[in-house]
Amino acid sequence: MSFNTNLIRNGNTVVITLDGELDASTASHFRKQVDVAAEGGVERLVLDMANLTYLSSAGLRGLVFARQKMDDGVSIILVQASDEVERTIRMVGFHHSVDFADQVPE
């Protein structure tokens, strides 16, 4: 199982690219990146999921953590989530707290 992230800050937008499997063994890595993203002003947190191949409950809790870590006004945008990843998110109702997009916003 492998999981890599890349974080880019562009003004008030932070883009974290998720590559691999977000599960019990990799969720702490993701949380650390969310911590990094939260340092400094953030208005948009973009999670590029084009290469995210798996999301378990631990990964979902990572999303909960991100939502709690960010102020209420911060939008969290999930880009190119696969059908299965999106299904998992919708199944538990988490889609109410995030936005889906086809591409990383400008």
Next chain:
Amino acid sequence: MVQLTLTATTGSLDKVVAFVDDLARAGGLSAVHAGRLRLAVEELVINSITHGFGNSRGPWNEILLEAGVEPSEVWLRVSEDAPPFDPTRSHLPQDLGNPLGERTPGGLGLFLARQAVDRMAYEYSQGRNHVTVHIHRGPTPAAEPDSGDAPGER
């Protein structure tokens, strides 16, 4: 039938995933169904480790995985000797409709596990919990029609 005995530690999860991947391949499951099987089994095993054995957990606890490929389905049974617990009857998370930031963690993994598979059954016998998950081998709606013979069997 194939089986695998694991120590009840999170370090065993890689082995669980490899076991499930092999099973999915043997059963010719689509990538989508293979992913759902993995999700269910991983959540069940994590639940056994973290809640079933709880504070007494350690490498002395073991979890047994047994699995098989039948003509119409793939099944996998997780069994261990933690205190009796029926994951098919555990309460659903009550706050699923709440905004993400207002939720409390817990119950999520088993909820996902139940949603991921076609059937989940529980039995407590001879001092052990036995949870069996079943996934149909039929093609997913998006997949190509198939003769029904195990296309991915090695």
